[in-house]
Amino acid sequence: MAGEIRQKMIERTGVLLAMKGLQGTSFTEVLEASGAPRGSLYHHFPGGKEELVMAAVAWVSARSLERIEQLRGRPAPEVADAFIAMWRDILKASDFGAGCAVVAVTVGADTPNLLESAAQVFxxxxxxxxxxxxxxxxxxxxxxxxxxxxxxxxxxxxxxxRAERTMEPFDLVATEQRALVKAATTRKPRAG
Incomplete structure (x- = not known):
């Protein structure tokens, strides 16, 4: 049960970071969403908010790396398409309300540890x-x-x-990225 509460706190923090940024992510919301009692934050994360945010960044990274790894063996243009689609899905599912939790931490990092945590993910x-x-x-x-x-x-x-609340700029960038990857592909995929 304690492990479940801890994991819920991590996951909810990851979502809140993507939606509200580092400064906008409150302990109160994390506790409410996870069903954890008020004093449990420091029980599960003795290092406080920094430790919780670093755990959330690691969780976000692991999820993204799992999705990226599923592309192994596919042609480079398909890899690019799938990576682009991952971000498109986030924008669509959140109605432009969520972005990247790791970017949120990078922009809002107020300690070297948080910044290094984001850097490691990138x-x-x-x-x-x-x-x-x-x-x-x-x-x-x-x-x-x-x-x-x-x-x-x-x-x-x-x-x-997110700022313009339209897919237009995303689609413009995606089209150019796809073209660049396709043009740079010089051979057939090889087994990895």
């Missing part, structure tokens, strides 16, 4: 996506840059779409 995403793009037909020397570009472009497109 490094993991770049590494995983770069590996899959290389396996999918992108030259190995170019794959890391394309992975960084794809992540950066999608994150920026999510921000624009």
């Amino acid at each position: 490094r993991q995403w770049r590494g995983a996506l770069g590996e899959l793009l290389a396996l999918g037909g992108i030259p190995a020397a170019r794959a890391p840059a394309l992975a960084a570009m794809l992540i950066s472009a999608c994150e920026g497109a999510v921000v624009l779409a």
